[in-house]
Each structure stands twice: as structure tokens, then as C-alpha cells.
Amino acid sequence: MSIHNEALKRSGHSSGKHAPAPHPVALETSELTVAYGSFLAVRGVSLSVRRNSIHSIIGPNGAGKTTLFHALTGRVRPSAGSIRLDDKDISHTRDDDRVRLGIARSFQVTSLFPNLSVQENLRLASQGRTPWQALAPWRSINHNKEAMATAGEVMERLSLTQVAGRAAGELSHGQQRRLEVGMALAARPRVILMDEPTSGMGVDDIEAMKELIRSLAADHTVIFVEHNMGIVMNISDTVTVMRAGQKLVEGTPAEIRDDPEVRRAYLGNMITGDIA
Numbered sequence: 139m140s141i142h143n144e145a146l147k148r149s150g151h152s153s154g155k156h157a158p159a160p161h162p163v164a165l166e167t168s169e170l171t172v173a174y175g176s177f178l179a180v181r182g183v184s185l186s187v188r189r190n191s192i193h194s195i196i197g198p199n200g201a202g203k204t205t206l207f208h209a210l211t212g213r214v215r216p217s218a219g220s221i222r223l224d225d226k227d228i229s230h231t232r233d234d235d236r237v238r239l240g241i242a243r244s245f246q247v248t249s250l251f252p253n254l255s256v257q258e259n260l261r262l263a264s265q266g267r268t269p270w271q272a273l274a275p276w277r278s279i280n281h282n283k284e285a286m287a288t289a290g291e292v293m294e295r296l297s298l299t300q301v302a303g304r305a306a307g308e309l310s311h312g313q314q315r316r317l318e319v320g321m322a323l324a325a326r327p328r329v330i331l332m333d334e335p336t337s338g339m340g341v342d343d344i345e346a347m348k349e350l351i352r353s354l355a356a357d358h359t360v361i362f363v364e365h366n367m368g369i370v371m372n373i374s375d376t377v378t379v380m381r382a383g384q385k386l387v388e389g390t391p392a393e394i395r396d397d398p399e400v401r402r403a404y405l406g407n408m409i410t411g412d413i414a
């Protein structure tokens with residue numbers, strides 16, 4: 139079965155299901171525009187991200203990928219257009235409220251607390267779901283217990299249980315990148331956003347991250363910005379290619395790889411990688 143079909147199955151679109159299907163689109167933007175002063179970094183981008191799919195955003199340097207990503211997380215405000223999560227308009231919802239509604243982003247390594255243990259990092263990330271809990275964790279023993287349970291589940295899922303007590307700053311690069319994903323998972327999102335999840339990784343760590351992203355799609359919608367075409371072509375259900383702030387093309391990895399416009403945008407030399 140192709141990955142495309144797997145995503146349809148994961149999102150409840152296979153013919154054998156009887157339960158009412160949830161809204162098939164997890165996240166949607168309509169004519170989204172982001173301006174830095176008079177410069178439009180994102181220009182009228184409309185995206186439709188299917189539930190439980192793996193959707194990557196690629197494009198040459200300066201294409202607007204990071205800005206689009208920041209608009210989805212709430213770090214920058216759109217100047218026009220809209221963003222909908224599960225059919226709810228979140229275009230002007232604050233970033234921490236978006237986390238509460240179910241969107242979390244994978245934190246950068248710099249957001250980890252290097253002197254705190256893996257478990258403590260995850261406990262704090264879990265409590266950050268409601269700001270008052272993060273600020274006053276002593277207020278509720280039950281919430282603390284819940285946070286510890288979440289930290290335990292996340293460590294198990296990310297194969298970090300063995301290093302639960304180790305300071306985050308002492309982990310290998312690959313473990314730190316997994317912990318970043320864990321910080322997002324600890325908020326129990328439905329949609330998870332990742333900014334270059336494999337950057338700076340060696341071959342073995344890339345393979346582990348690839349498997350992790352694949353496994354996340356069983357119960358999450360995954361959106362990621364990535365330069366590594368190998369991973370993009372191998373695990374994505376849908377690829378959106380951006381250029382000069384606009385959506386150039388969107389399709390399956392095979393469609394993208396064979397698209398002449400995309401080859402031109404990349405000067406013909408970057409769209410490689412195995413397609414699953």
C-alpha cells in the first residue's frame with residue numbers, strides 16, 4: 139500500500155469504517171499572507187492538511203517556509219487570509235492558546251533546559267499546556283502526577299526512558315532532537331509542527347527520526363519544514379513546494395519529483411531521494 143493510501147486509511151477514509159469520520163482536514167490556510175514591513179514573505183498561500191497525514195513544506199532558501207511555519211504556530215501574525223484548525227478559525231489566536239487547542243511545535247534544542255533531567259524537561263513541557271500550571275506547579279499535586287505520567291509515556295515512545303535522569307545538555311545530538319519532539323508531544327497535540335527535524339544529524343539519527351515521524355502519524359497530523367530531500371520524498375504523504383512566498387506546486391512525492399517547475403526552482407539538482 140502506498141503511503142498516500144495509508145494516510146487515507148489513518149484518517150478514517152477507508153471504506154470499512156462505520157464511526158462518523160472526523161473532519162478530514164486537520165489544518166487549513168486560506169490565502170494566508172505575512173508581511174515584514176512592506177515585504178510579503180508569504181503571499182496568499184492556501185494549504186489543506188489532511189488529518190493524520192505527513193505533510194512537508196519545501197522550497198529554496200528564502201521561499202517563506204519558516205515564516206509560514208511561524209504563522210501556523212502563532213509566532214507571527216498574518217496580515218491577510220486565515221488559518222483553521224479542525225474547522226475553527228485560529229488566525230488571531232495566541233501561540234499558547236493554539237497549543238491548548240491542539241497544535242504544538244517541536245522546540246529548538248535551545249529551548250531545552252540543559253541542566254534539568256530529561257524527565258523534568260518533559261514534566262515542565264507537559265505543565266506548560268496551561269500557563270498557570272507552568273508558573274505555579276506546586277499548586278496541584280494531581281496535575282503534577284499527570285505531568286509525570288505524561289513524561290513517562292513520552293520517554294517510552296521516544297526511547298528516552300534509559301536516560302530519564304540524565305541532564306538534557308549531556309544527551310547526544312540525536313537524543314536531544316528526539317527530546318525536542320518529546321517537548322511538543324508532552325502538550326498532547328493533535329497537530330505537530332517540526333522545523334527541520336533532521337538538521338545537523340548523522341545517518342543513524344536521521345533514520346531514527348524518520349521512523350519516529352512515521353509513527354507519529356498514527357495518532358497525529360505532522361507538518362514539517364525540511365531541507366533533506368531524502369526524508370521528504372520517503373515519508374511525506376503530501377509535499378508543498380514554496381518559492382518566493384507562494385505555493386509553487388503541491389502533490390505526492392512522485393508528482394513533486396517529476397514536476398518540471400520544481401526542478402527549475404531547485405535548479406534541477408536537489409529533488410532526489412527514494413519514494414516509499
Ligand SMILES: Nc1ncnc2c1ncn2[C@@H]1O[C@H](COP(=O)(O)OP(=O)(O)OP(=O)(O)O)[C@@H](O)[C@H]1O
Nearest residue numbers: 174177178179197198199200201202203204205206
Ligand atoms: N524578521 C524578518 N524581517 C524581515 N524579513 C524577514 C524576516 N524573516 C524572514 N525575512 C525574509 O522573508 C523571506 C522568507 O524568509 P523565510 O525564513 O521564511 O524563508 P525560508 O524558506 O524559511 O528560508 P530558509 O530555507 O533559508 O530558512 C526572506 O527573504 C527573508 O529574508
